[in-house]
Amino acid sequence: MRLTDLEEYDPITIQCHDNPDADALGAGYGLYCYFKSKGRQVRLIYSGPNQIQKSNLKLMIEKLGLPVEYVAPAECARKIDGLLITVDCQYGAGNVTRFEADTLAIIDHHQQEIEDIPLTLIQPSLGSCCTLVWQLLTDANYVIDDRNYLGTALYYGLYMDTKQFSELFNPLDMDLRESVPYEKSLITKFVNANISLRELEVAALALLRYSYNDDYDFAVIRSKPCDPNVLGIISDFVLQVDLFNSCVVFSQLNDGYKFSVRSCIPEVNASELAEYLAEDMGSGGGHYEKAGGFISMKLYEKKYPTLHAEGYFNNRMVEYFDSFRIMRAGEFEPDLKTMNLYEKRDxxxxxxxxxxxxxxxxxxxxxxxxxxxxxxxxxxxxxxxxxxxxxxxxxxxxxxxxxxxxxxxxxxxxxxxxxxxxxxxxxxxxxxxxxxxxxxxxxxxAKKQYVYAKPLEEGIKLFTLWEKDRYMLGKPGDYLAAKQENPKDVFVIPKAVFEQGYDRIQR
Ligand SMILES: [Mn+2]
Known part of the structure; x- marks a missing residue:
């Protein structure tokens, strides 16, 4: 889907999720500016029981002049004329008030939940919806300058949705961060109006209520409902405790669980752990040391109808640690008798x-x-x-x-x-x-490459001869391989890669 596909509609209403955050506002504003420049009648709205309270968002709206309107849910009986685009959320999902409209569209970066709307663009690998809108604008040759503070809005949206850029990993997100013009002094202002006194107390309380697993030295903390970026602040702080090697801090929002993951040991890749925690129920990712994710409530309740979230996070963490064995190349000799010889396809x-x-x-x-x-x-x-x-x-x-x-x-x-x-x-x-x-x-x-290989029966984390600070993850079904010329040089080949790229040599 491209912006030109939406341009034929008039009027156009852009709706952020309820309790909008900086990302929804920034992305919504990007679309607003674009359709306005095409002469469309445009509105940028949000609904839900609460009007925006957070001081950084109020500042953002005021200083950037965002034309966002609050529409009380009671008004949803009135149908919206023309096109309704839900931004940073999916029409019909739990976190956005439902309005009737002639035509619907979705622009979002969360895991896909809603399937039946043809005008849908969802890219869950992106750190922010602002990145998606920025790409759409760039593809449509719309020049983003900062006279209307659009650059600043997109930049701040990305900044907030990636926890101060600390959980930013997608290269397109990096492109946005580097290429968009923005007003630094305004960002500084927003950044320093980030936490309210109430949130300071929420964080303080959360810190007192850790649970600690001394088999695997991780902490799990449930925070009272709070802005997701407070989770990042709490987890950064908690990881500094000497006993903890990794931690997850989560809180419940209306539509699911938001969580932050931190790790300070090479045996735990935070990004992978976040993915593991959200598996089949949402999305997670980030860096080796810092990551985060989101679990959709709808999918969680389907999978775990009776399990409370603390239980889930604690169990799933243990499952994660139990699901692999750590292996270090050089410290063991693979048993070649149990492996077959393969030739790598050119x-x-x-x-x-x-x-x-x-x-x-x-x-x-x-x-x-x-x-x-x-x-x-x-x-x-x-x-x-x-x-x-x-x-x-x-x-x-x-x-x-x-x-x-x-x-x-x-x-x-x-x-x-x-x-x-x-x-x-x-x-x-x-x-x-x-x-x-x-x-x-x-x-x-140039040369044929030969490896001994066998499928893995259990999960492993393999530190190769070449990389001491990061492991290769092998899941059951992936292959453990050893180079023919030096069998101590072991590595993991993912199942799909192996099946496409290696041929068995009969001995
Ligand atoms: Mn977002």
Whole structure:
């Protein structure tokens, strides 16, 4: 769905979820500005029992001049003419008052809950709905300047929805953060009107009510209902306790549970843990040390009709720790008798010679789906692009030993997958951005690679010879592999990758 698909309607009403937050307001305002510029009659509204109380939001509305109107739920008997877009929420879900309308649309970044509305755009991998709207505006060639404070609104929405950027991980979110113009002094003002005295007390009370698991050294804390960013503040503080290696802090909102996860040990990847906690009921993610997530109440009650949330989080944490064994390469010898030998299929990869794109000495940031890489262009720097859009930098010598060059262009779509995010190089001096996949050439692995492998029967976290601070996660059904030339060099191959990329060698 694109904005042009919605443009044909008039009038257009944009509705934030009840108890709107900065993200809903920012995203709603983005759509408002766009349709206004197209000469549509536009309204930006929210409903629900409460009007906005939070001081940072009141400041945001006042200072940025957001044209948002409160509509009492009693008025929902009146039908809305034209198009109604629910933003940062899904029409029909529990967190947004239902109005009748001629046509409905959804623009959201939460897990999909509502299926039957054709004009729907949902991208749960994004940290904020502002990012989604920013992308829509950019795709529609709408220039975001900050004269109407739209840049500031989008920036602040992202800032708040990613807990002060600490749980920000999607590269598109990073693009928004870096490219949008905003008024720094206003952001500072909002940031420092973030917590009310009541929330300070909520946080203080929550800190007293931890539960501690001394088998696995984690803490679980239920906070009274509060703004989600207070959860981040509490969890950052709690993790500093010497006994705790990881923690989860959650609170109940109208439509579900919001939670923050923190970890300070390499054996627990907070992002993965957040995903695990929300599995099948919502979404979770973030970084290795900080992450967060949301569990939809509707889905939770379906799955656990009688279990209270403290019970759930405690049990699920234990389940998480019980679900894997920790293994360290170099400390064990895989039993090759129980494994079969496989040959890796030659799948083409892409590569670029970096100094063909930018002058030697230029400082760059390579942005990929797997994170940012900071580098300086050298005359023998090669960038190899994998099938998911990940980028592996290497020197010419290593490249020429590993790959065989094909004299043709390479397109990521050739291997049947459209990458979620096309990797790009940003010139740090000039700000110029180059999409890597516009310049990639094809190469093939030069040598046949052979591995011993066997399917895993239990979950493992494997620290490889090459990475001491992060593990590779192996789930049952994934493969434990050992290189033929050095069986101590073990790693995990996900099931789907293995089935597509490896052929059994009969011995
Ligand atoms: Mn949001």
């Amino acid at each position: 799948l083409p990869m892409g590569y670029v010679e970096a100094d063909n794109l930018l002058a030697t000495g230029t400082f760059i940031t390579i942005r990929t789906i797997k994170g940012d890489i900071e580098l300086r262009i050298e005359d023998d720097l090669y960038l190899v692009i994998g099938h998911k859009g990940e980028v592996i930098p290497m020197r010419r010598g290593e490249f020429e030993n590993t790959y065989y060059i094909m004299q043709e262009k390479y397109c990521l779509e050739d291997c049947g997958t459209k990458p979620e995010y096309a990797p790009s190089i940003k010139n740090k001096q000039s700000g110029q951005k180059i999409i890597l996949t516009d310049h990639t050439m094809k190469c093939l692995p």
